[in-house]
Amino acid sequence: MSDAGIHPSAVIEPGAQIDPTAFIGPFCVVGPRVVIGPDVVLKSHVVVTGHTEVGEGTIVFPFAVIGEVPQDLKFKGETSRLVIGKRNRIREHVTMNCGTEGGGGVTRIGDDGLFMAGCHIAHDASVGDGVIVVNSAAVAGHCVLEDDVIVGGLSGIHQFVRIGRGAIIGAVTMVTNDVIPYGLVQAPRGELDGLNLVGLKRRGVNRSDITALRAAFQMLAQGEGTFHSRAERLGSETDSDYVREIVDFVMGDSDRSFLTPT
Structure with missing residues (x-):
């Protein structure tokens, strides 16, 4: 020294x-x-x-x-x-x-x-x-915050919550459940309101992958069965690495439930 x-x-x-x-x-x-x-x-x-x-x-x-x-x-x-x-x-x-x-x-x-x-x-x-x-x-x-996560001002992340890579949490938001990769969370009680499209574009993600992610989000929001079963089915149907990342995240170990698409 x-x-x-x-x-x-x-x-x-x-x-x-x-x-x-x-x-x-x-x-x-x-x-x-x-x-x-x-x-x-x-x-x-x-x-x-x-x-x-x-x-x-x-x-x-x-x-x-x-x-x-x-x-x-x-x-x-x-x-x-x-x-x-x-x-x-x-x-x-x-x-x-x-x-x-x-x-x-x-x-x-x-x-x-x-x-x-x-x-x-x-x-x-x-x-x-x-x-x-x-x-x-x-x-x-x-808590686990994966790479490239953004947490907005005055927000709170509840203990044991996982936030997937590239997700964004809006300001003045309380997050009590896990957030999928590339998710967009906002509202006072934390609602999964879409994908972090701005962040994906800034990282230069290909249009085809963004299209696949949007389709995957729609399936998670509106498909049949539980959120977990929809993700499992999605994993068997996709060839996008980005979508696969969401599937692996949902299928992984967690002490919380998930924020599901509104």
């Missing part, structure tokens, strides 16, 4: 591992079991504590608190971790907690995420790459 990039007012507790290329700004506090990777920037007044790893190129803005103990009454002080990937932007007043023994002991954040001011990532959550969590949104314990 070099002192060159550490402001004199920062408090670095003995045992912390800080890459020489990192920058620790004024009045930051870094705990004794923290690992700060290359080119990480803690701007000022940032607290990083617990068994926390912050990946290369991540920038943490003032007054964020990273790696504190979980907000879970079952937590009894057991060793748990927070692992943050590369090139994340963690804005002002964001909180991210370590895991719990009951949830596997690790909260994981992928690469290239944007966590806007005041949002919260709870214990044992698993957040993929390229995820955006907008201002004051809250992701509860044990």
Whole structure:
């Protein structure tokens, strides 16, 4: 650890591992079991504590608190971790907690995420790459957010909910059930209202795949049988990898039911 990039007012507790290329700004506090990777920037007044790893190129803005103990009454002080990937932007007043023994002991954040001011990532959550969590949104314990998910401002994701890749959650929305990949969820109580077509087009998804996804959504909305049986039947009829991704998601393990098309 070099002192060159550490402001004199920062408090670095003995045992912390800080890459020489990192920058620790004024009045930051870094705990004794923290690992700060290359080119990480803690701007000022940032607290990083617990068994926390912050990946290369991540920038943490003032007054964020990273790696504190979980907000879970079952937590009894057991060793748990927070692992943050590369090139994340963690804005002002964001909180991210370590895991719990009951949830596997690790909260994981992928690469290239944007966590806007005041949002919260709870214990044992698993957040993929390229995820955006907008201002004051809250992701509860044990949630899974797959790659490229967007969670709108002031929204809440209920514990154990899974949100599939490329889905978008509108602002001021409470999500209490799983969301299929590429789904569009809005309304105060979270209704599956279509597909994230804008996101699909921005990613350059072929028109044929978008057409297949739209047909699949209609079948899930209006086909015969239960939602699960419709998805199972859809899997036997499709040759689209995107549709197959939805089918695999629905057939996978979950502690919640699904938001179904309105």
